[in-house]
Amino acid sequence: MPWTRDQLAERASKELQDGYYVNLGIGIPTLVANHIPEGMTVTFQSENGMLGMGPFPYDDEVDPDLINAGKQTITELDETAYFSSSDSFAMIRGGHINLTILGAMEVAENGDIANWMIPGKLVKGMGGAMDLVAGVKKVVVVMEHANKHGESKVLKACTLPLTGTRVVNLIITNLGVFEVKPDGSGLVLVELAPEVTLEEIASKTEAAYEVALHG
Amino acid sequence: MPTTTSPKVFPDAKTALEGLTFDGMTVMSGGFGLCGIPENLIAALRDSGASGLTVISNNAGVDGFGLGQLLTTRQIRRMISSYVGENKEFERQYLAGELELEFNPQGTLAERIRAGGAGIPGFYTATGVGTIVADGKEIKEFNGRQYVLETGLVADLSIIKAWKGDARGNLVFRKTARNFNPMMATAGKVCVAEVEEIVPVGSLDPDNIHTPGIYVDRIVQATFEKRIEQRTVRTKESI
Numbered sequence: 001m002p003w004t005r006d007q008l009a010e011r012a013s014k015e016l017q018d019g020y021y022v023n024l025g026i027g028i029p030t031l032v033a034n035h036i037p038e039g040m041t042v043t044f045q046s047e048n049g050m051l052g053m054g055p056f057p058y059d060d061e062v063d064p065d066l067i068n069a070g071k072q073t074i075t076e077l078d079e080t081a082y083f084s085s086s087d088s089f090a091m092i093r094g095g096h097i098n099l100t101i102l103g104a105m106e107v108a109e110n111g112d113i114a115n116w117m118i119p120g121k122l123v124k125g126m127g128g129a130m131d132l133v134a135g136v137k138k139v140v141v142v143m144e145h146a147n148k149h150g151e152s153k154v155l156k157a158c159t160l161p162l163t164g165t166r167v168v169n170l171i172i173t174n175l176g177v178f179e180v181k182p183d184g185s186g187l188v189l190v191e192l193a194p195e196v197t198l199e200e201i202a203s204k205t206e207a208a209y210e211v212a213l214h215g
Numbered sequence: 216m217p218t219t220t221s222p223k224v225f226p227d228a229k230t231a232l233e234g235l236t237f238d239g240m241t242v243m244s245g246g247f248g249l250c251g252i253p254e255n256l257i258a259a260l261r262d263s264g265a266s267g268l269t270v271i272s273n274n275a276g277v278d279g280f281g282l283g284q285l286l287t288t289r290q291i292r293r294m295i296s297s298y299v300g301e302n303k304e305f306e307r308q309y310l311a312g313e314l315e316l317e318f319n320p321q322g323t324l325a326e327r328i329r330a331g332g333a334g335i336p337g338f339y340t341a342t343g344v345g346t347i348v349a350d351g352k353e354i355k356e357f358n359g360r361q362y363v364l365e366t367g368l369v370a371d372l373s374i375i376k377a378w379k380g381d382a383r384g385n386l387v388f389r390k391t392a393r394n395f396n397p398m399m400a401t402a403g404k405v406c407v408a409e410v411e412e413i414v415p416v417g418s419l420d421p422d423n424i425h426t427p428g429i430y431v432d433r434i435v436q437a438t439f440e441k442r443i444e445q446r447t448v449r450t451k452e453s454i
Contacts, residue, residue, distance in 0.1 A: 047321065048247040049391050056449045064250065064441035065378075065392040071248040071301075072447035082390055084397045084425075085247070085273070086329040089322030093342060112345075122310065123318070124300030130348065131322030134341040165345030 002174040003193045010035045012101050012142045012172050016042050025102035026070045028142050047128040049088045052080035093135035100136040104143045106158045109207040110184040111168040114160035133164035145173035152206040175201055190214050218416050221382035223434050228259035231407050231435040235372050236265040243373040243399040244272040248444050251392030252281045253409050255437040256374040261285055269293040273395055275305045297321035323365050330367035332401025337366045373403025380410040384431030385424045400430040407433040
């Protein structure tokens with residue numbers, strides 16, 4: 001069975017480590033916050049200027065001055081710190097954030113990622129995505145393996161305008177997990193979702209990859 | 216007696232913009248989404264009638280609120296932003312070719328404004344290398360990695376929103392309503408700040424002032440609607 005959205009988030013949560021500072025993208029990545037392993041301290045950064053994001057507020061706690069990068073109302077924690085957008089992106093671009101988990105439209109076997117623009121459609125903007133992929137130490141993509149037309153999103157080369165080049169470290173799709181070799185020379189399939197076969201992955205993946213399944 | 220008046224203090228947003236607006240000017244406007252936007256000064260800028268504006272702001276407001284008000288009246292000719300997804304009138308004007316748009320990565324936008332305010336005309340960043348953002352820009356290699364040259368941004372006027380301020384223009388922001396406001400205060404030839412409360416000089420802790428008054432030319436106390444874009448709540452668990 002391919003992983004569900006929530007199972008994808010749970011799998012992505014295995015990339016968290018104690019003490020990490022983490023920035024989560026919108027969509028499935030946001031769900032990763034629900035799967036922090038017991039006893040682990042992880043601090044979430046929101047690029048609009050906050051470290052130490054708390055859960056959504058109760059109805060009587062809603063504060064219009066306190067939102068996340070998705071513009072949702074949230075809460076603060078005892079450890080929370082606020083800062084300006086330039087300080088926020090100094091953290092991101094200066095390599096101080098350990099991990100970012102993002103969605104994508106396409107990822108290529110050299111680690112290229114496209115997740116902000118479809119030519120011919122109205123473009124809303126890249127927001128902080130280009131800064132995150134260029135500056136964060138480890139970039140993990142979480143996405144469906146195929147687009148809504150059934151075509152592979154794991155490609156030899158991206159067809160859409162790029163968000164960053166040779167920046168992705170790990171690709172988690174609903175069918176399995178691929179590592180991007182550090183030198184950008186290709187992908188390694190390291191994990192399969194339950195009951196997904198090598199044949200199924202092969203038939204649904206455009207990119208070339210080696211196979212080295214973990215245990 | 217503690218003072219809450221000075222030549223910097225103006226009675227309302229309209230008066231605070233008097234003599235500062237003109238057609239074709241460049242305006243920086245603080246805020247992230249609708250959080251921390253100078254909602255009263257945006258309305259006053261609309262009422263000033265200044266048109267052909269270039270507006271530098273992370274977002275473009277929503278239909279009829281925030282910068283959306285200046286889109287309704289067609290006063291904006293060009294936007295420099297990182298994300299503009301929440302505005303139908305923006306979409307219509309852009310697709311009709313009535314509005315120019317320059318997308319900047321959010322961190323590049325923040326740093327361009329910071330640099331502009333600090334007298335730094337350009338800087339190199341890894342963000343956007345290998346993408347259309349770097350098209351036509353100088354690329355330089357440092358320590359084996361490629362970086363793109365981005366330029367500092369300045370404006371004729373910056374309008375910002377803070378929580379508290381004093382008559383000397385010292386400002387304190389609140390929670391995530393800080394966002395782009397502090398950098399924009401530094402990068403406008405003139406900066407006008409609207410605050411929820413003008414407090415007596417001496418009552419702000421000097422160690423905890425976010426924007427020193429040197430950057431703020433005019434300050435006005437105002438009331439705020441503080442509209443919320445995505446009201447997201449959890450329900451109390453019944454135990």
